[in-house]
Amino acid sequence: MSKLVVTSIGPASSVQDGGRPGSQRYGLVPSGAMDRLSLAAANTLVGNELLAAAVEIGPFGASFTARGGAVRVGLAGASRNADIGGRPVAFDSSATLAEGETLNLGFARGGSFSYLAIEHGIEGEPMFGSLAVNARAGLGSPYPRPLQSGDELKTQAASGIAERRIELPASNDAPIRIVFGPQDDEFADESKRLLTDSEWKISATSDRMGYRLEGPAIKHLDGHNIVSDGTVNGSIQVPGNGQPIVLMPDRGTSGGYPKIATVITADFGRFAQISAAGRSASRR
């Protein structure tokens, strides 16, 4: 059996897939990839299902070594310097590591998350139908936590078919689009304009649970507590300090702060790729 051994990896790197859609009714957070388009592109490169489990690699570098045979991988998402044994490897393309070869990946450029898909997928025991890791909940497989050096991702031997690249739409720096609600009536029009007309910085304390936005304080009309209700990817809740938090795939299933707006599905992955200290603007 072939396997990819993690030889080095930074924080915020874990196995992710399409998550656990429909699980929220059981109080289970959906998790899943931060940027689904990039996950799907990486999987497509190696012939996997679009939202199959892959390695989501955070902003820092990583390296992986093939053991037990050759391993074919697809790379997509935030680009990085990449090489296999000194041989350059392009992003948005597939590559094969021969037995004993190491894939080295540098720091992320122009985004936060890259995806490394493995041909034939990653072996693991699905938990509630998914391998996606949620470290806080202890969910995920083959490791219910972020990846660490020495971890082994088991798979099948590489097929040896010709390598591919994938043509993706050009990157887009347009403002992130939102829909107001579901509790936008908790805010004055002036506060809503503040959300759409201001430039926001992603706080360094952001993670897979939520991205904290730093900018002007948004005031509530009548306090910041509501009866808790359900959340979705992209819910923009405003706590008492007026600094919005955009909820991400490892969010809580419900929230008790008013949600002024929601990032639209089509822009969610692009928003997730904005790096800490990166700037974001929203558009109604």
Place this chain on the structure above:
Amino acid sequence: MTIAEAQAEAIKFHALLRSLPDRLRGIEDFGLNVEALKDANVAGQAVSAIDAVTWQVAVP
């Protein structure tokens, strides 16, 4: 944006996901994309200064 507009964008996004297998190319079949190079700022001003037409790959 309205909910209807957001739904329309979501439908377009999922159509893009489904189209990914059609976007695969051979690794050696590489037409240079000047716009993407500009976006990546690979060569910065040097790329911006070159007439894009001179970079096009001839179609047989």
